[in-house]
């Protein structure tokens with residue numbers, strides 16, 4: 058956690074509410090190491106939280122009112138009652154952040170929690186629009202703020218579920234549970250193998266001296282919403298064809314044996330999910346064993362599957378992955394990460410290769426807009442929770 062961010066959220070709170078907060082909480086963004094689009098198929102994912110966060114500074118209010126100020130949006134202020142129906146704001150793109158807050162508060166109330174009013178200041182440094190889950194971090198941070206303020210009986214898993222409900226039902230994005238769950242439950246220094254059906258998690262230690270590199274392609278994730286929903290529908294159609302509750306319940310033998318008249322495109326979508334689930338389980342083992350060669354091979358296969366079967370990569374992203382794979386060789390791996398159609402590439406590589414990776418990207422990559430890629434060296438961060446203010450004074 059960077060203290061400039063803490064300074065900023067405290068200043069925003071003080072300027073807006075003329076007081077010091079009683080509580081500050083954080084929730085991290087995430088990068089997914091492997092297991093793409095498997096979460097809404099009840100499958101497996103292996104993300105880690107990153108050391109880029111959303112902070113919420115908070116104090117309770119006696120009125121049934123939430124007042125929230127967003128430091129990242131010029132200290133825009135939103136105010137809404139919690140004893141009346143909470144409705145989305147529409148029509149202004151620069152107000153989009155408000156619906157993540159309102160949606161999360163509504164999800165908490167709809168879940169039966171008795172909320173008090175609160176004043177909140179929000180500040181974050183998770184790169185926005187990059188596919189690093191800045192929105193999940195905001196939702197989880199808001200839920201965490203109420204949990205901490207009121208000492209609510211709310212597990213971290215329930216926080217993730219309510220944040221997902223906010224995103225699905227209030228914001229209108231039909232995402233799975235991965236982003237919210239890793240933000241709420243991660244362990245520092247570890248990736249998390251998540252079973253998206255049972256929501257069981259197991260922490261997988263990241264090998265020492267291995268860096269998590271995130272490279273933002275600067276390709277805007279233009280088609281992500283419509284194409285994301287299409288992929289979901291295709292996966293559901295495939296599950297219905299095979300007569301299983303979700304593609305999680307299918308293995309490669311079943312996929313081939315019972316293919317029948319299944320449409321070719323839908324078959325390839327299903328093949329990505331079935332093979333990606335197995336790769337994710339294998340990757341958790343490889344990582345735990347420190348076998349970066351195997352991990353790199355699994356990441357490479359994941360990328361090919363996303364490119365050819367799920368068709369969610371774009372040429373600049375494929376190019377970035379190739380550049381990184383050449384630098385890394387057999388000492389790690391690289392693949393696109395996140396929903397697709399732009400956004401970021403993730404690489405695992407020895408720390409000693411970071412400089413070479415940066416040089417290769419600078420020399421060989423430009424986005425179609427002419428922009429250079431942005432490179433972030435990340436450390437696996439702890440999940441959402443309160444910040445001990447005195448430690449940062």
Ligand code: GAF
Nearest residue numbers: 093094232233234235395396
């Ligand atoms: C987005 C979604 F929000 C996640 O739930 C997940 O499906 C991911 O795309 C693809 O793996 O981040």
